Amino acid sequence: MIRIYNTLSKKKEEFIPLEEGKVRMYVCGPTVYNFIHIGNARPMIVFDTVRRYMEHKGYEVNFVSNFTDVDDKIIKKANEEGVSADEISSRYIAECKKDMEGMNIMPATTHPLATQEIDGMIEMISILIEKGYAYAVNGTVYFRTRRFETYGKLSHKNLDDLQGGNRSLLVSGEDEKEDSLDFVLWKPKKEGEPYWVSPWGEGRPGWHIECSVMSRKYLGEQIDIHGGGEDLVFPHHENEIAQSEACSGSVFARYWMHNAFLNIDNRKMSKSLGNFFTVREISEKYDLQILRFFMLNAHYRSPLNFSAELMEASKNALERVQTAVDNLKYLAECAATEELSAQESESIKESEVFESDFDRAMDDDFNTADAIAAVFDLVKFANTHAKEGSSRSFAQTLCGKIQSLCDILGIITEKKAELLDTEIEGLIEERQAARKAKDFSRADEIRNLLLEKGIILEDTREGVKWKRA
Ligand code: AMP
Ligand code: ZN
Secondary structure (H helix, E strand, O other): OOOEEOOOOOEEEEEEOOOOOOOEEOOOOEEEOOOOEEEHHHHHHHHHHHHHHHHHHHEEEEEOEEEOOOOHHHHHHHOOOOOOHHHHHHHHHHHHHHHHOOOOOOOEEOOOOHHOHHHHHHHHHHHHOOOOEEEEEEOEEEHOOOOOOOOOOOOOOOOHHHHHHHHHOOOOOOOOOOOOOOOOOOOOOOOOOOOEEEOOOOOEOOHHHHHHHHHHHHHHEEEEEEEEHHHHHHHHHHHHHHHHHHOOOOEEEEEEEEEEOOEEEEEEEEOOOOOOEEEEHHHOOOOHHHHHHHHHHHOOOEEEEEEEEHHHHHHHHHHHHHHHHHHEEEEEEEEOOOOOHHHHHHHHHHHHHHHHHHHHHHEEEOHHHHHHHHHHHHHHHHHHOOOOOOOOOHHHHHHHHHHHHHOOOOOOOOOOOOOOOOHHHHHHHHHHHHHHHOOOHHHHHHHHHHHHEEEEEEEEEEEEEEEEO
């Protein structure tokens, strides 16, 4: 039985799918105006792991995660570069997909793009207007928040408290709203912005309506799990609930899951504090498997602190698993006997406890920290029980068990053969030094070594440039 902490009830609840054997899951994706940062990577890794575990349990998972490809930040970046918003979003969607691949995040069943779903948004907004849940004023459409009686149920906020906190909005140019709690579903175009034609004039959708529409289109009116970072609980997810439930009249998502934030050196990550890392920057120094392993070492609802020391510790820990796997493969290759001895059969049975520990941890609201501890117990067991003289079957079975548990977590147990950017740059520097010292044979040796790894060097006037073949 899987138990999930539901933000709605603030309790762990038994997971019961809407349809037997199936999971319908929606996770809010990134706004694509730059490379994703390591904070954005946390929900991606967490919910990919939830999906993998559900699949391991035999569920067929329909996993939908959007890209928000129309937004103020995208438009700002496009204007700065003098290119279209489309060019910015397509560029960073492609880059995001590369980072996802590096972190071994499975592509979603569907990755809808907001700009491709505008018709559906216009349709949902029209329904909300018809039902009296929304109204248009001068080209803007607002959701009539107070009309949705259970507004605040996810964030456990009281409407009157919200009203107090929101009063400032009335003086900030939104005085055409009936109520300061009302939020935007459609906004009129501004000069130089992308726009679409709608019954309320040319404009673009608000952010919240995107997810309600994409979720309904690809998963249906009711879904099992809706996920995202904890900053999305209010107002984004509260507004999604209001829109979707006002439109359909039924419960939108049954389980709301939220990951806690990632901080850096115990401070909030921010560009202005200068402690901001993109996934791409991390990939220049570390195999992204280490980043994934690092993230899963904490429970998803606990705040996670990122630091160089913790990444080094993760690197060493992951290496321990990889070395054990390598060792078992070697023992299997060299084994003199094929079949399990009676004692080995006993040991294999004994090792099943680690697999049940793993499942028990994951069943308990996806406790990946305890699940990884179970993997280490199994690694330790394998290291002490498999030795020269073990049968091939014994080494292979233990190796397979470690690999399958790691696979559920999306962790690859093979050591990466590819060179990291920093290693390449180190070798290039060494080659330059060799050339300076007229040690041309060493310089050629390095060039050939890099070539073997698929790295092509080009000597230009600005220095040495390199690319992957
Ligand atoms: P955004 O592009 O800002 O909408 O963020 C995409 C996803 O990343 C959302 O689910 C956010 O909640 C999540 N997110 C953003 N920053 C962090 C962070 N520092 N730690 C964890 N999750 C984050
Ligand atoms: Zn969303």
